Amino acid sequence: MKQHLLGSRTLALALAQACAGAVAMPSAIAGGADPEPQAAQTEQIERVEVTATRTGAVDVQRVPAAITVIKPEALGKYGLGNLNDIADLVPAMSVQQQATGVNNITMRGLVVRGIVPSEVQDASLVAVYIDEMPVTLKSANPDLKVLDLERIEVLQGPQGTLFGAGSMAGTVRQITKKPEFNDLFGSVEAVGSRTSGFGGGNHNVRGSVNLPLKNDALALRLTGYTGKDSGYIRNQLTGRTTNGVSTNQGRAALRLQASRDLLVDASVTASNIKGGINDAYADLAPYTTIALLPEVGNDKLQLYNLTVNYELGKAKLVSSTSYLHRDTLYVTSAQYPATAFIFGGQAPLMQSAYTIANKLTDFAQEFRLHSQDGGPLKWTVGAFFEKGSRDTLQDQPTTGFDARYAATRNFPGYDSQVNDLATTADNYFSGRQYIDSRQAALFAEATYTLWDRLDLTAGLRLFRGTQDFDLRFTGLFGNLATATPAVPTGVPALASSSATARGANPRFAAAWRVDPDHTLYASAGKGFRYGGNNQPVPFNFCGINAPATFEPDTLWNFEVGSKNTLFDRRMTFNASAYRIDWDDVQVFNRLPCTYYFTQNAGKIRSLGLELESLLKITRRASVGINASLNHATATDTVQTGIAAQNIPAGARVPYAPKFAASATASYSIPLPNNDEIGIAASYAHRGEAYTNFAREQGNYAEIPSSNTVNATLTWRTRGYEVGLFGTNLTNGAKVSDVTPNTIAIQPGNTLYLVRPRTVGLRVSARF
Numbered sequence: 001m002k003q004h005l006l007g008s009r010t011l012a013l014a015l016a017q018a019c020a021g022a023v024a025m026p027s028a029i030a031g032g033a034d035p036e037p038q039a040a041q042t043e044q045i046e047r048v049e050v051t052a053t054r055t056g057a058v059d060v061q062r063v064p065a066a067i068t069v070i071k072p073e074a075l076g077k078y079g080l081g082n083l084n085d086i087a088d089l090v091p092a093m094s095v096q097q098q099a100t101g102v103n104n105i106t107m108r109g110l111v112v113r114g115i116v117p118s119e120v121q122d123a124s125l126v127a128v129y130i131d132e133m134p135v136t137l138k139s140a141n142p143d144l145k146v147l148d149l150e151r152i153e154v155l156q157g158p159q160g161t162l163f164g165a166g167s168m169a170g171t172v173r174q175i176t177k178k179p180e181f182n183d184l185f186g187s188v189e190a191v192g193s194r195t196s197g198f199g200g201g202n203h204n205v206r207g208s209v210n211l212p213l214k215n216d217a218l219a220l221r222l223t224g225y226t227g228k229d230s231g232y233i234r235n236q237l238t239g240r241t242t243n244g245v246s247t248n249q250g251r252a253a254l255r256l257q258a259s260r261d262l263l264v265d266a267s268v269t270a271s272n273i274k275g276g277i278n279d280a281y282a283d284l285a286p287y288t289t290i291a292l293l294p295e296v297g298n299d300k301l302q303l304y305n306l307t308v309n310y311e312l313g314k315a316k317l318v319s320s321t322s323y324l325h326r327d328t329l330y331v332t333s334a335q336y337p338a339t340a341f342i343f344g345g346q347a348p349l350m351q352s353a354y355t356i357a358n359k360l361t362d363f364a365q366e367f368r369l370h371s372q373d374g375g376p377l378k379w380t381v382g383a384f385f386e387k388g389s390r391d392t393l394q395d396q397p398t399t400g401f402d403a404r405y406a407a408t409r410n411f412p413g414y415d416s417q418v419n420d421l422a423t424t425a426d427n428y429f430s431g432r433q434y435i436d437s438r439q440a441a442l443f444a445e446a447t448y449t450l451w452d453r454l455d456l457t458a459g460l461r462l463f464r465g466t467q468d469f470d471l472r473f474t475g476l477f478g479n480l481a482t483a484t485p486a487v488p489t490g491v492p493a494l495a496s497s498s499a500t501a502r503g504a505n506p507r508f509a510a511a512w513r514v515d516p517d518h519t520l521y522a523s524a525g526k527g528f529r530y531g532g533n534n535q536p537v538p539f540n541f542c543g544i545n546a547p548a549t550f551e552p553d554t555l556w557n558f559e560v561g562s563k564n565t566l567f568d569r570r571m572t573f574n575a576s577a578y579r580i581d582w583d584d585v586q587v588f589n590r591l592p593c594t595y596y597f598t599q600n601a602g603k604i605r606s607l608g609l610e611l612e613s614l615l616k617i618t619r620r621a622s623v624g625i626n627a628s629l630n631h632a633t634a635t636d637t638v639q640t641g642i643a644a645q646n647i648p649a650g651a652r653v654p655y656a657p658k659f660a661a662s663a664t665a666s667y668s669i670p671l672p673n674n675d676e677i678g679i680a681a682s683y684a685h686r687g688e689a690y691t692n693f694a695r696e697q698g699n700y701a702e703i704p705s706s707n708t709v710n711a712t713l714t715w716r717t718r719g720y721e722v723g724l725f726g727t728n729l730t731n732g733a734k735v736s737d738v739t740p741n742t743i744a745i746q747p748g749n750t751l752y753l754v755r756p757r758t759v760g761l762r763v764s765a766r767f
Contacts (some may be wrong), residue, residue: 043619044569050153052173053445054162055370055380056316061563064455064511064521066092066576066610068626070152074664077680078710078725079191079204079760082143083128084736086172088684088708091628091660092156092610093126093170096703096737098752099297100245100275101143102330104737107156107170108580109606109632109656110555113588114691114737115139117330117356120392120433121469121532121550121598127159127166129173130269132320133305134364134386136166140328142301144271146225146249148208150177156610157578158527158557160505161445161459164384168527168555178265179219179255185210186767191227193760196731198241198287200230202758221253232756233280233287242295243276261311269303277332278736283748287756290747291333292351298329314373324362331355336746337594338398342428342476343408345745352398362388379446387438394431396475401426405476411485419483420490422475429477432470433535439465445507457509457523464502469533471495477594480538493536501530501552517565527555529586534597544642546589546597553600555582573613580606580632587638589645590699592742602638602647607631620668627661634693647693655703657687671717678714683707684733691738701740701749707732723762731756 048069049057060067068090075081075089083103087095096114097103104115105126117139124138135142152174159167186209193202204227211220226248231241253267277295280288302325310317331353338352339345368382402425406414416422423430445459472494476482479490509523530552537546561576582604590596608630616622631652638647652658666680685707692700709732712725737752 043616045565045572045614045616048151050151051175052153052155052171053380054368054382055378056372061565061572061574062511062513062519064457064509064519064523064561066156066559066561066574066578066612068092068154068156068612070154072149072152074682077712077714077723077762078682078727079193079758079762080710080727081145083141083172084754086152086154088682089626089662089664090154090156091626091662091684091686092608092630093154093172094655094657094660094686094689096655096752097754098279098737099243099277099330100247100273101140101299101328102277102297103141103143104139104655105141105172106656108578108608109630109653110169110580110582110604111653111655112585112604112693114655114739116588116596118392118394118431119596120390120435121534123529123532124166125169125529127163127171129163129171130303131174131176131267131305132307132318132366133303133322133324134164134166134362135303135324137326137360140299140358142271142299142326143247143273144174144249144269144301145204145206145227145247146223146251146269146271147174148177148221148223148251148253150175156576157559157580158505158507158525158555160525160527161443161461161507162380164441164461165439165463165465165528165530168529176253176267177221179221179253180210180212181214181216181219181255181257182212183210184212187764189762189764191760191762193725193758195230195232195755196757197232198234199232199756199758200241202229202760203227204229204247217257219255221255223251223253225249229275229755231276233276233278233289233753236284236288236290237292242289242291243278245273245275248272263309265305265307265309267303267305269301271299271301273297273299277330278752278754279332280751280753281747281749282741282751287753290335292335292349293333293353294331295333296329296331299326300328301326312369315369315371318366318368318370320364320366320368322362322364324360326358326360328358328360329356334396336743338396338401338428340743340745341594342401343404345743349745350398350401350404352396352401355393355395355397357393359391360388362386376449377446378449379444381444382442384441384443385439388435389437390433390435392431392433394429395423395427396429396477397424397427399426401428411483414483416475419488420474420476420479421492422478427475429473429475431473431475431478434470436468437465438467439463439530453513455509455511455513457507457511459507461505462503463505463528464500465530466498466500467530467532468498469495471533471535473536477541478538480536481540493538495533495536495548497533497549499531499533499549503528503552503554517569519563520561521563522560523557524559525557527557529553531586531600532598535595537591537595537597538593542591542593542595544591544595544597546595547599550586550598551584551600553582553584553586555580571613571615574611576610578606578608578610580604582606585638587640587647589640589642592698599640601640603635604632604653605635606653620670622664622666624664625661626663627659629659630656631658632656645697647697651693652690654692655689657689657705659685659687661685673717675715675717678716679712680714681709681711683709691740699740699742701738703738704735706734706754719766721762721764724760725762726757726759728755728757
């Protein structure tokens with residue numbers, strides 16, 4: 001047996017080293033190429049521990065999964081920090097963004113649609129967590145700048161066993177710093193910058209303080225953020241910018257060591273963001289729109305969490321209780337569809353405000369028990385319960401609509417509120433969708449170590465979810481039958497249903513530790529997403545009888561990888577390859593009448609390769625290179641029942657670039673008195689993508705490739721830091737998302753634009 005193990009070790013080591021030699025210049029922790037304070041610098045890469053396995057802190061290089069860890073300093077030194085900035089450092093992840101908090105996350109090519117703000121049934125494929133709190137919302141993940149982060153963990157691939165149905169493509173975990181019992185300290189940072197083009201001045205202030213309230217027992221950590229970012233898209237009619245953002249956020253975290261074995265963490269986070277929409281029209285001058293009415297993207301949020309850790313000797317019990325309340329408002333100036341669809345595109349343009357308001361609540365409770373005795377068997381068992389509601393209101397108030405409709409349709413005295421039951425007069429669409437959802441799950445995962453080298457892991461999640469759905473659409477565009485002079489009251493579109501789904505998500509993994517610096521692994525795991533209910537599609541407008549519901553979809557992810565630490569911990573190089581088979585895909589059908597529906601149709605296969613590396617050239621110089629290659633296509637022709645919506649076999653999935661890469665570099669220069677100058681730069685490339693599977697389906701446009709260059713020069717002295725930074729320096733990133741134009745009178749596609757070149761100064765102090 002010993003000889004056999006030695007032979008296996010030699011072969012595995014050779015494979016790992018061959019894989020490590022496949023690139024000329026590697027990298028490992030995204031953003032890890034960041035100059036450390038002078039006193040802490042060494043020639044070795046620091047070890048990074050993660051809690052992604054939910055069994056306590058583990059060296060990320062020993063976890064048999066593709067995990068990217070990001071230091072907050074890697075973003076903060078450039079004045080950055082939202083999900084789009086995280087994606088620049090994680091090539092396997094991409095984000096489309098239309099406004100602050102209006103975004104869509106994609107991983108590993110698992111996507112079939114973009115952002116649809118009115119779609120309440122489109123469950124997310126990527127879960128977003130703040131510590132133990134799930135805050136995921138498809139097309140609207142919150143933009144929180146006040147989290148006081150310790151690190152960000154991005155888990156690529158299905159995480160359904162430990163993190164549930166929302167983690168079908170991956171998970172983004174934002175881990176906050178916790179209060180410290182015996183030290184009073186804090187920091188304050190002020191940032192001022194200016195955006196080029198139509199942009200202007202930006203500024204923000206962030207402060208944090210740690211307050212020990214009782215030695216070794218009680219501490220409070222307070223963080224606040226306030227800032228204003230200028231708009232950079234110009235309204236051609238008024239000459240003013242339309243998409244400025246104002247942000248005010250606060251967070252309080254309390255830690256109590258109630259006894260030797262009982263640790264309690266409580267936190268509350270509040271956010272109020274007021275802004276605009278980042279939209280412009282392709283046929284106008286760059287960064288230019290036409291809006292007859294103000295455009296709004298507002299987001300109010302409160303998060304509460306209570307986490308209890310209880311030591312039981314050889315095991316630890318963790319209880320996490322979370323509550324979320326969120327109100328969002330999304331208003332766009334919709335003069336073109338209002339004029340085109342109802343009045344044939346004839347002048348004058350109608351002042352119409354497409355309005356979507358959401359009220360969301362979510363309660364989540366999780367219990368976990370995990371081992372910590374250090375033996376060959378490590379295990380986690382747990383239970384999860386979640387209950388949430390979403391109340392979505394839609395309106396299309398349009399100035400002068402009733403009088404014009406009465407005159408053009410020979411309907412004297414027409415009133416959209418009286419005749420077509422809209423919520424107000426001069427309103428051609430009113431809608432309310434209400435969802436009440438519940439889910440419960442039991443999960444377990446165990447790892448057994450053989451010969452101190454081979455880790456065998458098996459896990460299973462059993463789950464059940466129920467959704468109650470109620471809908472009422474009224475107004476000219478909402479009623480099943482519209483009002484006429486002969487029948488002066490329209491017939492609302494009503495839907496009410498309840499759906500339940502249950503299933504099991506297994507996961508298996510094997511990791512062979514060739515030696516302390518090299519690990520080979522293989523894994524297979526299942527992902528799952530709940531089904532849902534479609535909005536009614538009025539036959540009189542669309543000529544389509546759409547299905548009332550759609551079923552769950554599932555996938556299997558098969559992955560092999562290698563994690564390597566080389567040259568006496570001066571370099572890390574990780575590689576993973578995967579194949580994902582996605583069945584019963586929830587395909588999105590967008591109709592020319594502006595309605596849409598979802599149905600289960602077809603299969604998608606996603607193949608990919610991910611590389612992640614970091615090289616510490618000297619104790620003061622680091623470089624990193626990360627890359628992702630993805631090929632995700634429909635495996636067979638997808639028959640949707642609507643010829644124009646059929647997906648050809650081999651068609652590439654929308655919104656997912658084939659190739660993405662990022663590079664980071666840093667160098668620090670020592671000065672007298674332990675001062676230091678740090679120089680850092682980052683580059684991110686993301687290939688082009690498209691808004692639909694095939695041109696023949698319509699609604700097909702290219703999202704062009706992007707190249708983002710950031711740089712910073714920082715002076716550190718004692719407890720102070722002064723940094724000059726520039727983001728998107730070459731303006732190589734312009735378009736985040738595209739909505740193809742189907743209206744003749746509209747000046748081209750709707751483009752959602754990235755903030756252009758911004759240069760600023762950052763000053764921070766620690767006390």
